[in-house]
Amino acid sequence: MDSTGSSLERTRAPAHGLEIEHEVSLRELNSFGLPAMAHSLVRVKSEGDVRRLLADPAYGTAPKLVLGGGSNLVFSRDPQAVVLRVEVAGRRLVAERPDAWIVEAGAGETWHEFVAWTLAQGWPGLENLALIPGTVGAAPVQNIGAYGLELADRFESLDAVDLVTGRTVTLDARACAFGYRDSVFKRDAIDGGLSGKSLITRVRLRLPRPWTPVLGYLDLERRMNETGNRAPDARTLFDWVCAIRRAKLPDPAQIGNAGSFFKNPIVSAEQCRDIIGRDPEIVHYPLPDGRVKLAAGWLIDACGWKGKSVGRAGVYERQALVLVNRGGATGAEVVALARAIQESVYGRFGIRLEPEPVIV
Ligand SMILES: Cc1cc2nc3c(=O)[nH]c(=O)nc-3n(C[C@H](O)[C@H](O)[C@H](O)COP(=O)(O)OP(=O)(O)OC[C@H]3O[C@@H](n4cnc5c(N)ncnc54)[C@H](O)[C@@H]3O)c2cc1C
Missing domain, CATH: 3.30.43.10 (Uridine Diphospho-n-acetylenolpyruvylglucosamine Reductase, domain 2)
Structure with a gap:
């Protein structure tokens, strides 16, 4: 075989x-x-x-x-x-409170369909996370995020089965220890994590009332300027996010990929000043805690990787952060490409890029 x-x-x-x-x-x-x-x-x-x-x-x-x-x-x-x-199915409204709608979905539900369903029911709040591929159950694993919102911002609790004892536990946000594309489910047992130890079966989200749009992201700002609509409703935001994503990211049904392949590295202000001294154009975002987030795609592009390939695995022409399957690629080729990128980014900037997907 x-x-x-x-x-x-x-x-x-x-x-x-x-x-x-x-x-x-x-x-x-x-x-x-x-x-x-x-x-x-x-x-x-x-x-x-x-x-x-x-x-x-x-x-x-x-x-x-x-x-x-x-x-x-x-x-x-x-x-x-x-x-x-x-493949755990089902979605329902758990509670309607003055301050929030609490909604629940089975872990096997498709995330995007769930987002669209909540909007159709009149419970907005997830629109910035539209069109992220995958299931509801995986959303807490890496605390999915996009367009200024993370799952953690809307999280209520989840149920998970322990893969050794078979017991079901309910975890709140504190227990999930969410971080940037990170949670207790991504960390190994040695670091107090639950990686590979539990299977999430149900996720509950808290959609705040009254709804307020999350508009801080540059691409959304651009849309507001283009359309002259400075107060988009949730449905409009959903449509904008879907349109922006379709223009930027390859559709996995057409070109195999796993979205952003590397996390945006976070460095100290001092390290950032040092890099800016050498590369004044570097794309960076100051964080509230004084550290600075660098755009991994920019670092990869600066090393000349956009459009390049290793075997049948390549760097997407329109976004250097996305690695793609050019047709018939093996996982080993994707890993070899990722390593080569990591080495050149480290060689030029002294920064170690960390992969976002789980390598099996
Ligand atoms: C085109 C594209 C765009 C993307 N854009 C974004 C984006 O904007 N933001 C973002 O955050 N991510 C993005 N991603 C990544 C991906 O969509 C998310 O990480 C998503 O949550 C993965 O869901 P999945 O069901 O496919 O998980 P899988 O790939 O099947 O699994 C991912 C990890 O989660 C674990 N896992 C999965 N389900 C469960 C469960 N029920 N219980 C316990 N562990 C589980 C797996 O063991 C594995 O370790 C993108 C991916 C693609 C292909």
């Missing part, structure tokens, strides 16, 4: 009534379109499915990889773990 899935033949074995699929191609299950094979895959539709798997003598203690929409993962090889594809 090769890892392209072309000679795929599935076998199924019951485990406490749970269906386990074998030798499943993951190419269609990751937005980069990278070839990889799940030797065992379970579709998780409820907490009960996780508990049934944990009770199984053959699979219960095996390593596990939680998979949502595969839009923030790079398969550099076949996962050496049972793949748990999260």
Whole structure:
């Protein structure tokens, strides 16, 4: 059996009534379109499915990889773990309070569809996060953010199943320890984190009342100037965000990619002054705590990477922060390209770029 899935033949074995699929191609299950094979895959539709798997003598203690929409993962090889594809469904209004609507979605719901649904119900607040690919359950993992808003700004709580004990816990924002594209779910156990240790099943968000638009982002400011609309409603903001994103980012259905490949590095004011001394054009944003965020895309572009390739993996022509699959790329090629970029950015600026997607 090769890892392209072309000679795929599935076998199924019951485990406490749970269906386990074998030798499943993951190419269609990751937005980069990278070839990889799940030797065992379970579709998780409820907490009960996780508990049934944990009770199984053959699979219960095996390593596990939680998979949502595969839009923030790079398969550099076949996962050496049972793949748990999260398909928990459902969305509802939990509470309508004077200060907020509390809404809940199953982890397997598509994030963008959930955002569109809340707006259609008359519960605005997530519009700046429109069109981010992936599932609701993965949104807290890296605290998704875009256009001046992060998930943490709207977060109420989540339910997660412990992948060892099968117990369900409810975590609030403090327990999730959100940071910039970071949370307790991205940190290893050695750092007090829960990486690979739990499967998020449900997420609840708090949409503040009255609604106020989040407009601080440059691209939105530009739209306001172009249209003369200085007080956009939530629906207009949603449409603007979708249009801006479609113009800027490659659609994974057309060109495989995982969005921004590197986090924007945060440096001390002193380090930034030093870099500005050498490169006065550098794009940087001062942070409230005195540190400075640098535009990773600018650093990569400055090193001459835009449009370049390593094998069939390349740097997107319109945005150097996005690595793309030029057709038939392997995860190893994507990782080799990412390493080469990291080395040249370090060589020129002394800054280590940190990948945003999880490398499997
Ligand atoms: C074109 C494009 C644009 C993007 N733009 C943005 C953006 O603007 N802002 C942004 O923040 N991100 C962006 N991303 C990244 C990506 O969309 C998000 O990180 C998204 O939340 C990933 O969701 P997913 O379901 O695909 O997760 P996956 O890729 O399936 O998984 C990502 C990680 O989360 C873990 N995980 C997934 N589901 C669960 C769960 N239920 N419980 C526990 N762990 C889980 C996985 O094990 C893995 O470690 C973009 C990606 C693409 C392709």
